[in-house]
Amino acid sequence: METTREAGKEYDGNTFHRSVMCGEVVEFLDPSKGGVYVDATAGGGGHTKGLLDAGATRVIALDMDGEALAYIGHNLACFAERLSLHFNNFRDLDEVLSDQGVKEVDGAVFDLGLSWHQVRSPDRGFSYQGEGPLDMRFDSESNARTALEIIRSEPAPKIARILSEYGEERRAHPIAREIAANRSKIKTTADLAELLRRIAGPKGFRKTAMRVFQALRIAVNDELDNLKQGLEAACAHLKPKGRLAVLSYHSLEDRIVKRKFAAKEESGSFSRVTRKPLRATGDEIKRNPAARSAKLRVLERA
Numbered sequence: 001m002e003t004t005r006e007a008g009k010e011y012d013g014n015t016f017h018r019s020v021m022c023g024e025v026v027e028f029l030d031p032s033k034g035g036v037y038v039d040a041t042a043g044g045g046g047h048t049k050g051l052l053d054a055g056a057t058r059v060i061a062l063d064m065d066g067e068a069l070a071y072i073g074h075n076l077a078c079f080a081e082r083l084s085l086h087f088n089n090f091r092d093l094d095e096v097l098s099d100q101g102v103k104e105v106d107g108a109v110f111d112l113g114l115s116w117h118q119v120r121s122p123d124r125g126f127s128y129q130g131e132g133p134l135d136m137r138f139d140s141e142s143n144a145r146t147a148l149e150i151i152r153s154e155p156a157p158k159i160a161r162i163l164s165e166y167g168e169e170r171r172a173h174p175i176a177r178e179i180a181a182n183r184s185k186i187k188t189t190a191d192l193a194e195l196l197r198r199i200a201g202p203k204g205f206r207k208t209a210m211r212v213f214q215a216l217r218i219a220v221n222d223e224l225d226n227l228k229q230g231l232e233a234a235c236a237h238l239k240p241k242g243r244l245a246v247l248s249y250h251s252l253e254d255r256i257v258k259r260k261f262a263a264k265e266e267s268g269s270f271s272r273v274t275r276k277p278l279r280a281t282g283d284e285i286k287r288n289p290a291a292r293s294a295k296l297r298v299l300e301r302a
């Protein structure tokens with residue numbers, strides 16, 4: 001197994017990320033005749049590699065995580081002539097394409113959420129398991145507020161709104177009050193997890209922690225606004241018959257994708273290739289449990 005060393009860490013192809021529904025994405029985008037493709041969320045490079053292997057002339061790959069780009073740069077070095085890597089938020093896709101002199105693309109893929117590597121790196125603060133700083137920024141070099149800064153500075157009603165809107169947490173208010181009352185004692189992911197365990201009890205802990213961590217992560221990274229803007233930019237640059245494939249992992253993301261695709265179809269310039277979202281096969285879910293919640297939607301420009 002090939003490994004790469006970056007900033008003192010060692011990854012191998014199986015531990016950085018395992019791509020979800022890669023075969024389906026490549027089949028829908030069909031790069032077999034060549035063409036320019038965008039991978040808006042390069043991560044471990046699985047979809048990028050799939051597109052290049054299947055014949056894409058060029059892949060423009062974006063990620064907000066410098067570690068992901070370093071990993072891909074090393075791992076997919078053999079594709080260097082057909083692959084460009086961009087340390088950018090996909091909400092700025094317009095700018096990235098115009099800097100590259102690219103007006104239209106044949107297809108684009110957005111594979112939302114987190115890579116395995118991010119989830120499993122305690123120092124990134126994404127996971128309620130293990131102990132690390134409450135960071136949660138995709139771009140850890142940015143000056144965006146960390147989850148800890150949000151917890152430390154926002155009043156309880158604002159924290160409750162975050163938990164309710166971005167985590168769909170029914171007990172957002174009592175949890176937010178408890179967080180605010182203990183904010184000076186919360187420093188790490190483990191401190192927050194411990195507080196949630198106290199509130200939710202052993203039975204409810206896992207789901208509560210998932211919802212609260214998801215909510216904070218979405219707030220830190222402004223994920224839902226990014227998604228709306230990124231999808232708009234991708235649609236604006238699709239060639240006729242060009243396709244946009246989006247993999248989402250929770251209902252908030254999927255709702256945005258579903259509504260955007262329906263609105264685009266209504267405009268008359270696009271049609272939905274998938275009426276209902278496609279799900280991963282049982283086999284894939286067995287191999288990669290992260291695929292269980294994936295929903296794939298595809299849109300085509302008329």
Ligand SMILES: C[S@@+](CC[C@H](N)C(=O)[O-])C[C@H]1O[C@@H](n2cnc3c(N)ncnc32)[C@H](O)[C@@H]1O
Pocket residue numbers: 017018019020040041042043044045046047048062063064065068088089090091111112113114115138226
């Ligand atoms: C699920 S992983 C992608 C995995 C990738 N498709 C693969 O096959 O290896 C999601 C990636 O999207 C990146 N990401 C999340 N939001 C982003 C944004 N707004 N702009 C660019 N990258 C983003 C994350 O840093 C993460 O690396």
